[in-house]
Amino acid sequence: MFLDLFYGLRDEGVPVAIQEWQAFLSALAQGLHGADLLRFYHLGRACLVKSETYFDAYDRVFARVFKGVEGQLGDEVTDRLLDWLRDAKDLPQLTPEQLAELERLTSDELMRRFLETLGEQSERHDGGNRWVGTGGRSPYGNNGTHPTGIRVGGQSRSRSAVKVAEERRFADYRTDQTLDIRQMRVALRRLRQLTRTGLASELDLDETVDETCRNAGEIELVFRPPRKNDVRLLLLMDVGGTMDPYVEPMSQLLTALHDERGLRAFEPYYFHNCVYESVYTRARMLRADAVPTADLLRRLDERWKVVLVGDAMMNPAELLQPNGNIDPRRHSKTPGIAWLHRIVEHFDRAVWVNPEPTTEWDFVQTAKIIRRLFPMFPLTVDGITEAVQALIGARV
């Protein structure tokens, strides 16, 4: 059941590796959890989970794995623990050293200690409060200086670990949910490509030394331009119709991007359903706001990164047929798909961010077509992070 926690976390997408698991076991071996499942819960979280965004996943897994453990630490649990300790060798991808380490940690000594502390806890739950301050009789005490001496703040002991886990107070921090602006900013911080251009204002030490030597010891200062972000971003956003439910996350994305002062250049435009002859500088999309898409392609070179945001959900005719634009005020002889093709071909990197849940993508015909052109990511923190990676990371 112990191992259920490890694999449960991995199944929930929490990046926990054998290194952290070992740290956790080593902490248990030192008795840091005392005789308390709640402290065991916190200790596990401190060792295994490295971001508050995964606390919720940890809570879910912990509640699932340890539900019912409290109060009934009978033979069954003991047996399961023993089973786990025997099965420890089945852990995947273990090097011999790690295996040896693990065996050292899961030795009889650890097993004995852990069972004793858990056993002790069940006594406590049966009504006694015997472990507190009874240094001499505690399982691995040190002549009375038992680790339980560290308790601070009495109120925590009255709450059970599983209850704490079940409260799921960290649900708000999950990153696979749609995001808030701060999280979005964190995701967008990665949009960086540093280059040295502009005014030389930073002392170049190596060159200074070289030049000074060439100058026979007379100091010659050499300056160079500081490193700056070279990312230029073109944002194309679908507005109206089926996109209306997503106004909130879209405006958050836009706010976060406007705040992202590190970008060398940033231009947002709007479209409806699909990009046709024109895109618009404002979301109301009046004729006065129109900018010919062809102009954009002429003016912005291939170094611009393109992010299209839209649900990619439309009548196939709107994407594939000439005059597909459903807006009666406009006529577009070229089908939308051709414009999308031009964007893909013109720019070096372009991604599509889709606010619809990923589970819906396969049921929308136009989304499937568009996915063949653009890598598509969901409008969540994780999705944005991956999209940024696709824009500036190494090509895969």
Next chain:
Amino acid sequence: MTTNGTFHRFQGTPGYIATGPLVDAVNCAIALGRPLLLKGEPGTGKTVLARHVAEGLGMPMLEWHIKSTSKAVEGLYVYDTVQRLNDSRFGTGDVADIRHYIKLGPLGRAFAASERLVLLIDEIDKADLEFPNDLLRELDEMRFTIVETGDEIVAKERPILLVTSNNEKELPDAFLRRCVFHYIEFPDVATMRKIVAVHHPHLEAKLLDQVLIKFYWLREQPELRKKPSTSELVDWISALLRSGISQKQLEEHIPFVGALLKKEQDVDALGRYGTQGGTIPARWADLGPRYNQ
């Protein structure tokens, strides 16, 4: 400080109210010899914790405050080339010995120290994304080599490392794997009472009730962009006490709101309450039960 034979244990100090899980996390990091990564809302006492860990354990403390321009190697040592150039040009100083121009950074000094100490690496997320990765080997092995001289600095005693982050950037996985992590949650009312008691031991209980009701109510208002934090609460209480404001006055409105709200828009938003937007409670005392579970 208690020694139980294996390692030093932190138990909190009179000047810092640490919750059980936080104390456990600190001790876990000490026992495992790993850095403790602290995150949490601004003002929850991440930085202050390090000082109190040092105080509680009776160890000296070093601080390394990270800026956006900080480089990992600067924490180990800096080779002051410009000074050496200058000395050689003007014939001052002992230019022949490069060691005169090697200055150890905070991490380097922590390694070189003869006793165990606490090192705070503050706001590690301010630096470049790769910054934590550049320190992995040094933190694992607790040793580094000064390239210019070939000297190796090996830590005699593994320093206790506390790292704080404000989440401006994500930290690399490899770095995270080596840390023990603790997220400092915003204190609940009961903990907050203890914290306030540390700073204002003679505060009247009734006044404190009033103060906490207003404080937690303010934090709940969605219109506010920046929620007031613990340190602002403590300042606010100082201001209230100095002005000698009566409990009656406090019951009616929120005086010195500038001590709690730091954004002009937030003060404006609160000023508009009642006319548009939110409502100010008619009787503050009625909120008491909600914030006093």
